[in-house]
Amino acid sequence: MCGIAGIVSLDGRAVDPNAPKRMCDYLAHRGPDDAGYVFFHHGRGPGGQGAHWLRFCDAEFRHINEHLPVFGGEYAQTELAERPFTLALGHRRLSILDLTPAGHQPMCSPDRLLWIVHNGEIYNFPELREQLQSRGYQFRTRTDTEVILALWEEYGSDCLEMLDGMFAFGIYDRRDNTLTLARDRFGVKPVYYAVVDGKLVFASEAKALFASRLVKAEIDPATLVEYMTFQNTLTRQTIWRGVSILQPGEMLQVRPGSGTAVRTRRYHASAVELAGESVEEDQAARLVADCFGRAVRRQLISDVTVGSYLSGGMDSGSIVAVAGTVIDRLHTFTGGFDLTNVNGIEQGFDERRMAEQLSHLLQTEHYDVVLHAGDMPAAMERLTWHMDDPRVGMCHQNWYVAKLASRFVKVCLAGTGG
Template sequence: MCGIFGKWNINGSPADRSEFIRLLDLLGHRGPDASGSWFSGAGDVALGQRRLSIVDLSEKANQPLHNENRMVHAVVNGEIYNYPALRMELEAKGHVFSTGSDSEVVVHGWEEWKTELPSRLNGMFALAVCDESSEQLFIARDRFGIKPLYYYRMQGSFAFASELKPLINAGDFRKEIDSTSFSDFFTYRYIPSPRTIWKRVSKLPPAHSLIIDKDGIVRLNEYWQLTPGEERMPWYDVVEQVRELLKTAVNEHLLSDVPVGTFLSGGYDSTTLALIQHQQQYPLRTFSMGFDGWDKSEHLYAGVVAEILESEHHSEIVNGADLTLLDTLPVFYDEPNGDISTIPTFMVSRLAARNVKVVFSGEGADEIFAGYGWHRRLMTRYRFSRENAWERKQGNPMTGVKGYAHAMAMGLFDRSKLKELLHPSLHACIPDDPFWFYRQHYKKGLHPLKAFQYMDIKCFMGELVLQKVDRATMANSLEARVPFLDPALVSFMFSLSPDVYFDKKQQKPVLAELLRPHFPGGILDRKKQGFTGPDHYYQDEKWYREQLSDLQLVKNNLINDTFVKKALERKDFWRLWKVVVMEKWFLRYL
């Protein structure tokens, strides 16, 4: 895990080396163990990395990495889990490796496979390759967007980075908010790819690569697609297949030269990951976060699971005073993120980072096993039969794009609400269809549940949840790995008909089947809880009045004070949460 940064002055002017190092160091929290940079002979290309040492801890594995004749250079953020097999294949073809780093397969893989390289990698990654012989720069991002990658083009130059900070703090960058992105934040709680909050800066979408040549011609390519299906399989065949796929994924994700810990809530997802490690006799280190005075806090369940699995367990309690973290989080969330679990995620990451460098996290399980509340609410509107997989109810508000938008909203902003919120000068920037991003990823031909799950992967998880986890963990120099997003496991679950793995009476029945022989009913039969904390943390009227009393967003003609006052009167706290988050971001960056 690390932070990467690079720049190519296509006009041929040499890079300012001291300026480049200054900008690279803005990613120091992502990689405190080492800093490395490479400049081309002419000085027009610069690559840099801040390293968090995980695999091959020696200095020789510091990046940038180079091929044998030093004509191909690469920086990589993340982990390549299938690197042992790829290394054997590449060595058999004559490539000579100089380190034990998993990232070195990127350099030699580029020599062998060129733009097909990302499709050969199983891992979480954001990478860049400079090929001096072909005068090309290639960047790519993993299939699900676990690792972030931003880029911008100015006249005569191209730059990329793991976070926005190196790009927007460059001397030639002009800070201008993208008004449509500003509007989109209130609809989605994030800025959908490929836009960012800034004009002229783009976010490389998941499963995409980009190549730019010496003439400045850019080609964007989607190198992988998730293909949903409706296959039926016997129940126990599904369970056994998931068991084997998870065992393989966990084994691959344990690839590390430092200890690996696990975020543990006592819920199905994290408990499954901990159980598989325990069964493979891996020494468990688990970390949980509880909430003071909340009867739904899961830290007690996590403690029970940890005791059963004989884990070295660490726990901490959050209280309402920790909302003050919102003032400092924008330093790391340099693109606004409206997820209400940003604070507890940051805190459990801080706890884990005192003990380990790498941690397992359960993201992806709810998406592939249909574990969210909106999945259950959707499916209560349908009757299943073998002959007809589902029957629509005429006018069912839960289905389709609008149904998904309501499920995601946490305070819905449709077009009319956006006009109430935003200053009149921004009304022209409100999309005609505020839910355009959901519509882009909505597949009409799918079973309604599978359509929701697909949008979960592409929208909610890919844009909001994974960004939250990346920023929270990296702020604490901690690498988060997500075994449930192993491509083979995700592809298998998406190939199945929902009636194979969904049961209205049992949440995530496949995982429940794996866990039931090992844990008491009190662990398995309780209602699912989100990692958010008690509502009163986020619905304190006095706190909101303090936060919203003197808004820079109002003074800068971005939002209407009238909306804020009326929302306070209505106690419309979920909509106001997004206003507070955006205000905190604005104060930090403008």
């Protein structure tokens, strides 16, 4: 995953030029491989709205981005102080596709009229890339991010329905001075935002909004009651006062410096279409197997090592069965429990034995971690900081398994939702 952040002036007053850096520093755990920023001044010029822009890299990654000035350097501070910049975008990168500096973000189109900060993965980007190449588009990188830019140039926001994947991105179109935030149709990747003091502030995590110093970290009591009742919030309102989250399949648009309000709308409405006629059971099984296999294989496209979580259940086991046909000796990881003093049905909570049997059957390179009494409370404070709310469920166990997996791979498939 990556981290995205940005500030948009709605009333034309300048944004704090140091805020994007502070926000991205709070997202460093999401993107340890690179960091970048771009600022726009919305006075009119030869290039139209947003004609003047400045682009910087983080000093920590100067060795990667040798052609970019360093944020915080003398040049950056002088330039940022001279103009009232009204839009700023920031990005922390986890490099998975195209590990070269070409994948740096914020990324722009060749004519520099479109700029994007993107978190996630577009699974069907190879097919979309081929379609665009057939129309004459020449790509400079191997990233799925550049494919989004090209699609936006060709189709505008209509391209959102073409994307198969998990994503959250902000894209600024200088042609009509519009910033668009979009979230995938299942809501896997988050976008938090707040409108305060004439500014729209957005980021991948709520804590980054607080780092902007525009948004206060105050609990909304009514939403907290809702969260504690349902273990979730049922609207875009979060437990933080004034902080909203973009809904699955939703987009937000705003024009920097225009004084207009923020507009949100659904670009995708989930619907189930029943087949016109029934199929035989064996035919249905083949169709499901084919669809599932293609879904897993397209998620294995990566320039880094990919592994998978593996429990004793059908979901992760099925994923590993398919992934193992593509990756030899696939790394798999399981979390178990020390049930020495446990009796009855709780004995079944530890799936290590079943996972080991699946690993042997599927010939994976398997590792596991055992959680003991006290391990979950020990992780609670840190996980609450990462999750931005009092999360329950399996995130404590998953955190320990992820720590184990990070020693061997950079990306892990999971059966979440299975």
